[in-house]
Amino acid sequence: MVKWVRRREWPWWQAGILLGLLNLFAFYTANYYLSTSTTFSRAAGMILRLFAPEHVSANAYYQAHKPIVDWQFMLVIGLFLGALLASKLSGQFQLSFVPDLFAARFGQGTARRSGIGLLGGVLLGFGARMADGCTSGHTLSGAAQLALSGWVATAGFFIGGIAVALLVYGRRSY
Amino acid sequence: MGPLEIAGTARLALGLVTGIAFGFILQKGQALKFHKIIDALRLRDFTIWKLMFTAIAVGMIGIYVMTALGLAKLHIKPTILSANILGGLIFGAGFALLGFCPGTCVGAAGEGRLDGLYSGVAGLLVGAGLYSEVYPYLLPGFLKIGVLGKITLPQFLGIGVWPTVLLVALALGTAIWFLDRIDRGTPAKAESSTLAPSPIQG
Numbered sequence: 001m002v003k004w005v006r007r008r009e010w011p012w013w014q015a016g017i018l019l020g021l022l023n024l025f026a027f028y029t030a031n032y033y034l035s036t037s038t039t040f041s042r043a044a045g046m047i048l049r050l051f052a053p054e055h056v057s058a059n060a061y062y063q064a065h066k067p068i069v070d071w072q073f074m075l076v077i078g079l080f081l082g083a084l085l086a087s088k089l090s091g092q093f094q095l096s097f098v099p100d101l102f103a104a105r106f107g108q109g110t111a112r113r114s115g116i117g118l119l120g121g122v123l124l125g126f127g128a129r130m131a132d133g134c135t136s137g138h139t140l141s142g143a144a145q146l147a148l149s150g151w152v153a154t155a156g157f158f159i160g161g162i163a164v165a166l167l168v169y170g171r172r173s174y
Numbered sequence: 175m176g177p178l179e180i181a182g183t184a185r186l187a188l189g190l191v192t193g194i195a196f197g198f199i200l201q202k203g204q205a206l207k208f209h210k211i212i213d214a215l216r217l218r219d220f221t222i223w224k225l226m227f228t229a230i231a232v233g234m235i236g237i238y239v240m241t242a243l244g245l246a247k248l249h250i251k252p253t254i255l256s257a258n259i260l261g262g263l264i265f266g267a268g269f270a271l272l273g274f275c276p277g278t279c280v281g282a283a284g285e286g287r288l289d290g291l292y293s294g295v296a297g298l299l300v301g302a303g304l305y306s307e308v309y310p311y312l313l314p315g316f317l318k319i320g321v322l323g324k325i326t327l328p329q330f331l332g333i334g335v336w337p338t339v340l341l342v343a344l345a346l347g348t349a350i351w352f353l354d355r356i357d358r359g360t361p362a363k364a365e366s367s368t369l370a371p372s373p374i375q376g
Binding site for chain 1: 226233267
C-alpha cells in the first residue's frame, strides 16, 4: 500500500476508477459533485470587491454566484495540496515554468509561455463560465449524470481543444 | 435515506479532503502533465482519454445505482445550446493554448509547474471575472437561444434511463478498448519518453 502510494504513476484504469469513486463520495457526503470553475468566478468577485464593492454587489452574475468560500472553493485548494503531496511522495515535485513540449515548439523563453498561457487561461475561464462548467463539472460529473448539457459542452471542449492543438502543434513528434 | 449533505464548517473540511484526494489521483494518473494533455488533444496519446472515460463510466453507473437506492440526488445543469456550444469551443481553445483545464492547472501548480499558477490561475481569474461583466448583456439575448432546461440524455432521446446507462457504458467501454489498442500499437509512449527524459516530463 505504501509502495503504491509512492509510485510515480498509477495506470489510467486505476486512476479512472478512483476518480469515479471519488465523485460518488462527493455525491453522497456533500450532495454535490466534482467541479472547479465556479470557484474562479467567486475568487474574481472577492478580488474585485476590494476595489469596487458596490459594483460586485450590483452584478447579476455575482448575485447568482456569490463571492464566498464554499465546498468547491475548498476542493480547489485541496486539489493543489493533493497534487503537491502526491508529487512530493514520488519525488516528482520540481519547479518549472516552460514545459518541454512547449519549448520544443516555441523556444525556452518564459515571456512567450507566459503570454500564450495567459491568453489560454483567459479563454478557459471565460469559456468555462459561459458553458456553465468545465472538464470537471460538465465532463467528469455532467456526462456521468447523462446531462445533455454535459455531453454538449464536452463535445465543445474537445472539438475546440483538438482543433487548436493540431493547429498549434500539428501531429508530428518533437 | 438520502445523501448525507454534511453542512457547516465540516462541509468546508470535507471539501478540502475531497480536493486533496482529487489532486492526488490526477497527479498519479499523469493528468497534470502538459505533454500528456497536449498529446491527448493531438490524438497521439490516449492515456487521459481512457482515464476520463473510465471515470465517467464508473461515475455514471454509481450515480444511477445510488440514486435508485436514494443515496444520491442528480444535479443536472440546464442545457443552453448557445452557451454550452460557444463556451465549450472557447474553453477548448484555451485548453490547448494553456495546456491545462481549470482543475489540472491548479493541480499542475501543486506539482511545481509555475506556468500553471502564473499564466493559468491568473488567466482563469481574469477570464471568469470578464464573463461576470459580460453576463448582464448576454442574459436577455444570447443566453435565451436554445434553452432546453435541466434535461438528461434519456429524456432528450426519449428512451429509458437504464437502457441509456447500458448503451453509454458499452460505448465508453468500446472506446476505451479501441483507444488502448491504438496506444499499444503506436510508438507514442516511446517518443514522449525520449522527449522528456528529465523527471519534469514537461
